[in-house]
Amino acid sequence: MTWTVTPEPPDSPTATALWRAYYTEVSDRYYLRHENRRTDPAELQRELAKRTGTELTPPTGQLLVARYAGEPAGSAGVRLLSSEVAELTTVFLYEKLRGKGGATPLVRAAEDAARRLGATRLILDTRSDLVEARALYARLGYEETAPHNDDKYAEHWFSKVL
Numbered sequence: 001m002t003w004t005v006t007p008e009p010p011d012s013p014t015a016t017a018l019w020r021a022y023y024t025e026v027s028d029r030y031y032l033r034h035e036n037r038r039t040d041p042a043e044l045q046r047e048l049a050k051r052t053g054t055e056l057t058p059p060t061g062q063l064l065v066a067r068y069a070g071e072p073a074g075s076a077g078v079r080l081l082s083s084e085v086a087e088l089t090t091v092f093l094y095e096k097l098r099g100k101g102g103a104t105p106l107v108r109a110a111e112d113a114a115r116r117l118g119a120t121r122l123i124l125d126t127r128s129d130l131v132e133a134r135a136l137y138a139r140l141g142y143e144e145t146a147p148h149n150d151d152k153y154a155e156h157w158f159s160k161v162l
Contacts, residue, residue: 001069003102005109008065008075010053015063018075022092023047026130030153033129055079056089062113066093066106073097076110078117086119091133103136115162122162125154 008015027039027047056063061079065072074093078086088110093102114122124142126133134156138144142158149157 001100003066003068003073003100003105004070005064005066005106007113008063010056010063010077014065014072015053015075018065018072018092019051019053019090020044020048021094022075022090023051025092025095026127029129030127053077058117060117062110062117064106064109064113066102066109068097068100068102073102074106076106078110078114078119078122080117080119081123083118084120086114086117086122088114088122088124091124091136098132104140107136107140111160111162120162121159123148123157123159125149125151125157127153128155 024039024044027044031037031039053063055061056077056079061077063077064075066074074097076091077089079089080086088107091103091107091110093106111122124137125148126137137158142160145157145159147154147157
């Protein structure tokens with residue numbers, strides 16, 4: 001089976017389904033860790049309604065969709081924060097497809113997209129409970145840094161020179 005990664009409009013049905021799966025998983029993990037509950041469906045709908053995805057469209061961003069054997073499998077977004085710095089965001093693979101080698105080409109494609117947008121450095125934030133993500137970023141050469149934002153959910157910040 002092969003992996004492909006291609007740009008996708010943020011409002012496509014594929015992107016919408018992936019964003020819903022991403023938000024549900026990271027939100028559920030957060031609430032189970034801190035409040036011993038899953039995400040309230042009404043809260044999920046409110047958060048999804050706020051996400052237009054316009055920041056992930058050219059010329060200042062890009063949404064990428066990974067496919068495994070032609071089927072949607074995950075996504076990653078890149079958005080310019082300045083002329084030289086881009087942020088890697090919403091990196092996600094469906095759980096059933098993790099461990100099949102898709103995360104590396106997905107992040108590498110996001111790095112290439114950031115370069116095409118003119119970025120020379122890529123930054124990101126993540127949480128402590130997302131241990132798989134932190135391991136991936138370290139393996140791909142991202143270095144943990146001081147905080148670059150005040151996002152209430154961010155606990156670890158990373159940077160990579162492109």
